[in-house]
Amino acid sequence: xxxxxxxxxxxxxxxxxxxxxxxxxxxxxxxxxxxxxxxxxxxxxxxxxxxxxxxxxxxxxxxxxxxxxxxxxxxxxxxxxxxxxxxxxxxxxxxxxxxxxxxxxxxxxxxxxxxxxxxxxxxxxxxxxxxxxxxxxxxxxxxxxxxxxxxxxxxxxxxxxxxxxxxxxxx
Ligand SMILES: [Zn+2]
Numbered sequence: 001x002x003x004x005x006x007x008x009x010x011x012x013x014x015x016x017x018x019x020x021x022x023x024x025x026x027x028x029x030x031x032x033x034x035x036x037x038x039x040x041x042x043x044x045x046x047x048x049x050x051x052x053x054x055x056x057x058x059x060x061x062x063x064x065x066x067x068x069x070x071x072x073x074x075x076x077x078x079x080x081x082x083x084x085x086x087x088x089x090x091x092x093x094x095x096x097x098x099x100x101x102x103x104x105x106x107x108x109x110x111x112x113x114x115x116x117x118x119x120x121x122x123x124x125x126x127x128x129x130x131x132x133x134x135x136x137x138x139x140x141x142x143x144x145x146x147x148x149x150x151x152x153x154x155x156x157x158x159x160x161x162x163x164x165x166x167x168x169x170x171x
Contacts, residue, residue, distance in 0.1 A: 038167040041075040042134065044068050047170040048144055051160040063110070063148035064161045064168045070143040071115055072134040076125040077165040078103050085117055095146070096137045101125065106152040107164050113137055113146050 038045055045068035053061040080101040089098035089112055097114040115135035125131055136143040147168065149161040162169040 036167070038066065041077055041128075041167065042066055042068050042072055042145070044072060045134070047168060048142070050170050051162060062158065063112075063146045065144045065146050066134075066168070067142050067144040068134045070134055070136045072143075073130040074111060074114075074132045074134060074145060076101060076127055076129045076131055077109070077167070078127045080104065080109070080125045082119045082121055082123040082125065082131070083108070084121055085119060093137065094139050096135060097132075099132050101131075103164070107159075108150040108152065109161065109164065110148040110150075111145055112148075113140065113144060115143075 038047070045066045047064060048067040049061055049065040051061060051064050055061060080103045082099060083102045084098075084100040086098050087096075089095035089110070095112040097117065098110060098112040099114065099117045099119060101109045101111065103109060111132060113135050115133040117132040119125070119131045123131075132145075134143050134145050147161045147165075149159050149164045150157045151159055
């Protein structure tokens with residue numbers, strides 16, 4: 001699997017080499033200096049809609065929408081186990097294909113509206129592992145993934161995905 005974190009680590013190692021006097025172009029150093037961002041996990045993407053936004057005549061938005069070109073790879077935000085994959089999540093065409101990740105703190109992350117996925121239930125992912133691609137359904141105006149987050153326990157289990165994955169905060 002392609003891993004963005006490994007790419008970043010290599011860049012930083014190269015930058016460290018530069019400090020030690022090894023010849024190096026500026027590209028490696030700038031890649032190292034950059035903080036991880038949404039771009040690190042879903043290249044070329046942006047947050048298109050936040051959790052809880054008001055929608056005319058309908059319930060508030062239950063997740064975060066991340067828009068990116070169809071087929072853009074999606075990397076795991078943290079170490080996680082795949083608990084479910086589905087071609088018709090919850091039998092709902094509006095969700096389409098989905099992968100549910102269980103992060104190591106027990107949080108469940110639904111990643112829906114996928115074009116495809118490359119994992120099976122039970123697979124283990126490290127942060128940065130690519131597991132799926134951004135999709136487009138007949139219900140959508142632009143390709144995006146819709147991400148929901150659930151704590152395993154508690155009365156109000158659904159939470160703002162940006163509280164779990166800070167890069168999902170619109171910034
Ligand atoms: Zn959405």
